[in-house]
Structure formats: structure tokens, C-alpha cells
Amino acid sequence: MRALFPDQMEPPKNILRLGLPNGSLQEPTLELLKRAGFHVVVSSRSYRPTVDDKQLELRLLRAQEIGRYVDHGFLDCGITGKDWIAENKADIEVLAEFNYSRATSNATRWVLVVPEDSPIQSVKDLEGKRIATEAVGLTQTYLEKNGVKAEVEFSWGATEVKVPELVDAIVDITETGSSLRANKLRIVDTLMESYPQFVSSKAAFQDEWKRQKMETLVLLLKGALEARDKVGLKMNVPSSALKEVVASLPAERSPTISQLANADWVAVETVIAESVVREIIPRLKSLGAEGIVEYPLNKVIP
Numbered sequence: 001m002r003a004l005f006p007d008q009m010e011p012p013k014n015i016l017r018l019g020l021p022n023g024s025l026q027e028p029t030l031e032l033l034k035r036a037g038f039h040v041v042v043s044s045r046s047y048r049p050t051v052d053d054k055q056l057e058l059r060l061l062r063a064q065e066i067g068r069y070v071d072h073g074f075l076d077c078g079i080t081g082k083d084w085i086a087e088n089k090a091d092i093e094v095l096a097e098f099n100y101s102r103a104t105s106n107a108t109r110w111v112l113v114v115p116e117d118s119p120i121q122s123v124k125d126l127e128g129k130r131i132a133t134e135a136v137g138l139t140q141t142y143l144e145k146n147g148v149k150a151e152v153e154f155s156w157g158a159t160e161v162k163v164p165e166l167v168d169a170i171v172d173i174t175e176t177g178s179s180l181r182a183n184k185l186r187i188v189d190t191l192m193e194s195y196p197q198f199v200s201s202k203a204a205f206q207d208e209w210k211r212q213k214m215e216t217l218v219l220l221l222k223g224a225l226e227a228r229d230k231v232g233l234k235m236n237v238p239s240s241a242l243k244e245v246v247a248s249l250p251a252e253r254s255p256t257i258s259q260l261a262n263a264d265w266v267a268v269e270t271v272i273a274e275s276v277v278r279e280i281i282p283r284l285k286s287l288g289a290e291g292i293v294e295y296p297l298n299k300v301i302p
């Protein structure tokens, strides 16, 4: 028999529409999703990437616009910089912050910058001057807070090239500092630090299914980020050296210790920062550890 209301007979179509930033944050964001277990394919010139999760629908958008589209409901949620969320004054929920930038795990900083030989030493010296920036709102708020009247003009990018010929100072992003060095610029002040955030619309946050789906996504993304600079380390240790071995491991979390068939030996397993491994392994070896194995991690969920 045909259903009277076929639409209502179908199970609810549970889809979460997620916006991802193109530009500076695209590559590290897709890399993080991959580590979290989602394989995203972006075909050239397409802004609708595919993903191996039928409950997700992806859109690639400018980082500057994601907050606004989440606010208006075109997207249920998105990942974009805290800076642009603030600049857009988007009325949305922030579910998580992730500590990565374009190239490093340092925060992106919006800085007030002048040529190395400029007489400007502090924000007060900007009175009556001209400043170019992509973040006009952020810059105006900063000047007002400091009681300084200056002209702020919008820049479409390549802002570094505008000082000193077109403007006296700029407010721009710095991460590694290489653009500032290349253009012989000096930082006068930091206006804001920014990391990517996972944001949701108010409506999606109220929807039980969407909220759970988003929370699972955040858990996996955080786990992947947490695992990024860490490795697993396991080894066999003579019982007599156990105390010293444990003391020489970083105290982040307590190691797992299991008894081996031979009562004189124990197995020790732990998770540590990859950066300290090269100092720790020789020390463990000299304390009598054997069969030391270092392995990569996909996720670390606390």
C-alpha cells in the first residue's frame, strides 16, 4: 500500500552542513580532518568537497564569510579563525578552539606594524595618521580603546607593500614573521591573537542530533590535534631499574606498567612529546631498558 504521506514516512534526513575555510587555513584544516578519520576530496575549482561520511555536507568558503553564513543558517557549523568571527560580530556558539595556524601551532597575531625606521613607537603616535588593514572593525575598536583618532582604510591584501608610501602603519597578520622580515617591518603592538574555532549556529546547537554529531566531530578533531606532536613509547625494563626509568619519563601522564613472564622484567608504555624522544631514549638505554619501540599516534582522547 502506498503511504499517505510518503515524506513523513521516511526517516528524518540527518545531514550536518559544515563550512571549511579556503585560503590560508584550507590545507591544515583538511589535514586535521584526515587525521580525525574523515577523507575529504577537493576536486580542482570545486567548492563542494566530498567526504566519506554521508551525514556531512561540506562547503569551502572564504574564512572571512563562514561566521556570517553560520549565523544566517546557510551552514550548521564551520571552522574558521576567531579573528573573522569577531570581525563579523557573528551571533553563534563556539564549541572548540584548535591550536593550529597556516604553518605552525603558534597563534596567528594581528599586529600594528610600521617600517623599521619609522618614528612611530606606540599607538599614541598614530594620532592623525593613516592605517591600512583587512580588519577595519578590529583596528577601529583598538584605536577607540586607546583614545587615538586616525584614518583606517580597508585593504584587499598585500598590505605590507603599502607602508610607508600610501599609509603610515598597517594592521596585518603575522604567524612565522617571515613576511614582516622580508618587508623590513617592525611590530609596535599586538591587537589580537587568533586560532581556528569550531562554531555552530544557534539553531543547530538546539537540534539534538546535530549537536551530538558536532560534539563527536570536535572530540575526534581534538584527539587528532592532541596526537599531532606526540608519540607512543614502549620498552622492557629490569624490575630493579623501574623506579629510575619512570622518574626519567615526562610526568604528563603516568605510564602503564605490566609484569612480563620473567619476574625480573616489566613492560612500560607511555605517550610523550615527540620533541623529547631523542633525549630520553639514550637515558632509558643507559638505565637498562631493552626493546624500545617508538610509534606514531592517530588520536589521543583524554
Ligand SMILES: Nc1ncnc2c1ncn2[C@@H]1O[C@H](COP(=O)(O)OP(=O)(O)OP(=O)(O)O)[C@@H](O)[C@H]1O
Pocket: 022, 023, 024, 025, 063, 064, 080, 081, 082, 083, 084, 101, 102, 103, 108, 134, 157, 173, 174, 175, 176, 194
Ligand atoms: N600565516 C597565516 N596567514 C594568514 N592567515 C592565517 C595564517 N595562519 C592562520 N591564518 C588564519 O587564516 C584565516 C584567513 O586569513 P586571511 O583573511 O588572510 O585570508 P586568506 O585565507 O589568507 O586569503 P587571502 O589570500 O585573501 O589572504 C584567518 O582566520 C587567519 O587568522
Ligand SMILES: O=P(O)(O)OC[C@H]1O[C@H](OP(=O)(O)OP(=O)(O)O)[C@H](O)[C@@H]1O
Pocket: 024, 103, 156, 157, 158, 159, 160, 172, 173, 174, 175, 176, 177, 178, 179, 180
Ligand atoms: O608571518 P607569516 O608566516 O609570514 O604570515 C603572515 C602573512 O600571511 C598573510 O598573507 P597572505 O598569504 O594571506 O596574503 P595577503 O597578504 O594577500 O593576505 C598575512 O597577511 C601576512 O602577510
Ligand SMILES: [Mg+2]
Pocket: 024, 157
Ligand atoms: Mg591573507
